[in-house]
Amino acid sequence: MNIIIGNQKGGVGKTTHAILLSNYLSLEKQKELLILDMDFQGSIKTKWNQDLEIFDNDPLYEVLQLDLETFSSIFEKLNSTTGYVIIDLPGKIDDNNLVLVFEQADIILCPFSYDKLTFESTIIFAQIIRHINMNAPIIFLPNRLKATANYSLKEQVNEALSNFGHIAPEIPDRISLQRLDCFTISENALGAIKEAYEFIYNTYLSNQPSKISITD
């Protein structure tokens, strides 16, 4: 099952939720998985390498760093894979190689926030994805919500996005979600994501085998 984490808007929390979802599936649901780090910044792979030096225990998962051009050489292999493949995408949409990645998606997780610029980017992203892949469910994940803020666009944004997919429960803005590693998940981080992630897991993700199997 290819779970792509994308939005054409930068900085909305794609990498954060790629790591959190992976740690959650591994530690809370005992699932094996593979991360494909397709962001040219390679943030997850770098973090994973650093954490490997710090933590004594075995890694929860492997991270494969892959540029968008190389995806075409592995996607057939990916199609015969059972289990979870989490794909962290860059915050851009102007690369033709993304078409293949979008086509191969089984689920699209799209973090966003309730400001005008992010809304406009998120709608464009949803339209493009829908154009390329008509079947994969899109889950919009409201991210970094501040308890004190008044989001005047919220109702309008939710209405527009629900034409394309499901809106998950909100993720608050929390320091604990900025202090992530690839080996653990803190109680505070878990508390912040649990409701949204349980919804996503129970609705879309629970039917995969625990072991990852990649056929040659």
Ligand SMILES: Nc1ncnc2c1ncn2[C@@H]1O[C@H](COP(=O)(O)OP(=O)(O)OP(=O)(O)O)[C@@H](O)[C@H]1O
């Ligand atoms: N729920 C949250 N609470 C607090 N900080 C958050 C939350 N989500 C993301 N952040 C912070 O926002 C910043 C951007 O997050 P992240 O790098 O995950 O975004 P991105 O979409 O992957 O960005 P890019 O487009 O550059 O790849 C990071 O500093 C991250 O720690």
Ligand SMILES: [Mg+2]
């Ligand atoms: Mg990122």
